[in-house]
Amino acid sequence: MATYFLATFGCQMNEHDSERIRGVLEEHGWSAASKADAADLLVYNTCAVRESAENRLRGRLGEASRRKKEQPASLVALGGCFAQSRGEKIFAELPFLDVAFGPQNIAELPSLLAAAASGSGPAYAFEDNQFPSAGLPTRRLDPFRAWVQVMTGCTNFCSYCVVPFVRGPERSRPAGDIITEVKRLAGEGVREVTLLGQNVNAYGLDLDPSSRLDFAGLLAQLDGIEGIKRIRFTTSHPKDLDRRLIEAIRDLPSVCEQLHLPVQSGSSFILGRMNRGYTREEYLEKVDQLYEAVPGLALTTDLIIGFPGEREEDFYRTTTLVRECRFDGAFTFAFSSRPGTDAAGLPGRVPEAAVKRRMREIVTLVQEIAAEKNSSLVGREMEVLVEGGSRHGGGQLRGRTRTNKIVNFTGKADPGMIVDVRIESATSTTLSGRR
Numbered sequence: 001m002a003t004y005f006l007a008t009f010g011c012q013m014n015e016h017d018s019e020r021i022r023g024v025l026e027e028h029g030w031s032a033a034s035k036a037d038a039a040d041l042l043v044y045n046t047c048a049v050r051e052s053a054e055n056r057l058r059g060r061l062g063e064a065s066r067r068k069k070e071q072p073a074s075l076v077a078l079g080g081c082f083a084q085s086r087g088e089k090i091f092a093e094l095p096f097l098d099v100a101f102g103p104q105n106i107a108e109l110p111s112l113l114a115a116a117a118s119g120s121g122p123a124y125a126f127e128d129n130q131f132p133s134a135g136l137p138t139r140r141l142d143p144f145r146a147w148v149q150v151m152t153g154c155t156n157f158c159s160y161c162v163v164p165f166v167r168g169p170e171r172s173r174p175a176g177d178i179i180t181e182v183k184r185l186a187g188e189g190v191r192e193v194t195l196l197g198q199n200v201n202a203y204g205l206d207l208d209p210s211s212r213l214d215f216a217g218l219l220a221q222l223d224g225i226e227g228i229k230r231i232r233f234t235t236s237h238p239k240d241l242d243r244r245l246i247e248a249i250r251d252l253p254s255v256c257e258q259l260h261l262p263v264q265s266g267s268s269f270i271l272g273r274m275n276r277g278y279t280r281e282e283y284l285e286k287v288d289q290l291y292e293a294v295p296g297l298a299l300t301t302d303l304i305i306g307f308p309g310e311r312e313e314d315f316y317r318t319t320t321l322v323r324e325c326r327f328d329g330a331f332t333f334a335f336s337s338r339p340g341t342d343a344a345g346l347p348g349r350v351p352e353a354a355v356k357r358r359m360r361e362i363v364t365l366v367q368e369i370a371a372e373k374n375s376s377l378v379g380r381e382m383e384v385l386v387e388g389g390s391r392h393g394g395g396q397l398r399g400r401t402r403t404n405k406i407v408n409f410t411g412k413a414d415p416g417m418i419v420d421v422r423i424e425s426a427t428s429t430t431l432s433g434r435r
């Protein structure tokens, strides 16, 4: 049987697309190889959000080019956002490539591979298909937790971001399809679902008004599904976060007390240049409402440091916003100029030394606050969904709280069980305890 090796770069959306790539390949007779060396087919599911992702990919492509020289009959396929951003030109850039496909063309992968294997030259597909991936087989690596795509694409055009260019316009998947999928997953033993979209708070706005649900309405429908104990979702856009969603988090038992709400900057001036559609004050007001409605909420965010025009005072505003919001964690990214986006043409590039210093400062601050917040949980009993053995070994188990914090703990439990764990110590990123 022919074997494949798949490497994934980028976000959860790409991880989920990779589950479909595996599903589609395995349905067509391919089986997974544990190492790239041993595989007949190498697939790279790529990311183009930051230059660093592209650089990491280039590092890996050396292995593909070498393999192709040693074994000309092997195949190399490149999918995802980086492939889409290059289009057909990718074959001139990477001559050893056999197949290229966009994030919306996963279903075509087997036929593209067959065409390339027949010796008729490189094969590719980059069309913008309407809800292409719904209904594709998926091959999940986690038996108890699953991703469910509720939307595709993005139409927000934040000035720094390539996503709208590579994943097409924002489109919602019909609620009925989502509900059917979640019921099926529950039947397979899944206990936790994470609903995925670039801006889930805008779910349904593009659907027929006579029959549509908004995102809070969708959550209410999913909340009743037997077997599903936890519902998470990502990503929320602050401009579309409304009262109804806050109440859904407060009132629906399976919706977890956790929210990822990327702010990007604490300066309204920079937020305007980013085309984010909200001010610092509006963001802070929503965070106040969230903490008031949902005590114990874990709030995380994304921050971009060194956006063009970011002055010292703008960065200072980001630090004060981080203090006020008391985030449980933050992904901090140095601004990366992406060809074709509006921000690539903006004046005011921040010197690298200043970006580095600001990055260090913000990372330290985020860690301090996260460590304080986690220490306040010591002594509490928390509900943990068991994932398996702890990465630290030593017979410890690992799981996650409803607030999405990793817990390493001693005691007996099987993966998939939901147990109470007493928290005994904490760092900025993990909790430890005993059941």
Ligand code: SAM
Pocket: 011, 049, 050, 160, 161, 162, 163, 197, 198, 199, 235, 236, 237, 262, 264, 302, 303, 304, 333, 334, 335, 336, 337, 338
């Ligand atoms: N749709 C989500 C949102 O609006 O929050 C995020 C999608 S994006 C794939 C994930 C994160 O990458 C963004 O929140 C942003 O912080 C970061 N990002 C996107 N483009 C970037 C760029 N050009 N430079 C640095 N960070 C970037």
Ligand code: SF4
Pocket: 154, 155, 156, 157, 158, 161, 162, 163, 164, 198, 199, 237
């Ligand atoms: Fe990119 Fe903004 Fe869309 Fe998020 S909302 S995917 S940051 S354009």
